[in-house]
Amino acid sequence: MIRHILPAILIGAFAFVIFGPLANLAMWAFAEQWFFPNRLPTEWGFDFWARVFRPRAGAWTSLFQSVAIAVSTVALSIALAIPAGYALARLRLPARSLIMLLFLLPQAFPSLPIFVNIARMFYGMGLNGTILGVVLVHSLPGLVYAVWIATASFAAVDRAMEEAARNLGAGPLTTFRDVTLPQAFPGLVAASIFVFLDSIDEFTGTFFVGTPDVTTLPILMFNASMGGNYQVAAITALILLIPSVGFMLVIERFLKADVLSRIGR
Missing domain, CATH: 1.10.3720.10 (MetI-like)
Incomplete structure (x- = not known):
């Protein structure tokens, strides 16, 4: 049993190290409001995407x-x-x-x-x-x-x-x-x-x-x-x-x- 659990834990930790920062990056990209102590954004949207791709941006x-x-x-x-x-x-x-x-x-x-x-x-x-x-x-x-x-x-x-x-x-x-x-x-x-x-x-x-x-x-x-x-x-x-x-x-x-x-x- 331990032989199967330990590899699963290692794979999960490895995936978290790789995909954790990417998930956080994706949340910031679609977050309209995200303030401490909230663990997740309180508002989501595409407003900042529109700002980034404005001609003057x-x-x-x-x-x-x-x-x-x-x-x-x-x-x-x-x-x-x-x-x-x-x-x-x-x-x-x-x-x-x-x-x-x-x-x-x-x-x-x-x-x-x-x-x-x-x-x-x-x-x-x-x-x-x-x-x-x-x-x-x-x-x-x-x-x-x-x-x-x-x-x-x-x-x-x-x-x-x-x-x-x-x-x-x-x-x-x-x-x-x-x-x-x-x-x-x-x-x-x-x-x-x-x-x-x-x-x-x-x-x-x-x-x-x-x-x-x-x-x-x-x-x-x-x-x-x-x-x-x-x-x-x-x-x-x-x-x-x-x-x-x-x-x-x-x-x-x-x-x-x-x-x-x-x-x-």
Whole structure:
């Protein structure tokens, strides 16, 4: 009996840790009034949703800027990751392990001092408060996902098919375009989604490099929470949660086991 109860308790505790904050977030998003000591909102409704999406509220502008920055970050990161990943997967580069480690360094240190120093450098270059500056600072962590997954994707490509294409007269570029790239494409899609999600949720880099001229959804959520507008902050958080959940389901489909097994090799 205890053998069955203990796993059930552990699963219930695990579910509470994950879904408890999400349930609280959902309640705040639809709460019209919720004051202490009430454990549940006393009034429910959609009034705050209407306020968030009013033209003057800035939510639409923040949403469009967030998506535009994330898409630009994906384009830049993947454009750099494809040649880098191919070279790291196929060529006998000296100090290959060191190069792979260098792409992890941005994640090895606290992000706050890194972004503060980047903001200082960008200020001298005139990139502070610009979309380009925010895209560049978002690409720093984005390249970690892009390069590592791209390297694993190209390493998982069947070289026999490439050799067959070369034997049939295809040149190196044609073989890469028609044989190598289609096989690596699912991994590159997964890398793009990781970069997109990381960019659209990025707050610290945007705060130090983009504000006050560039306002993304995380910045809007932060301003709302600091001002005590918890309903607005909760609604913004739910909007950010939707692409995260949807894209993670897509990643599960595209990121295959053979690619995962080669990450870091």
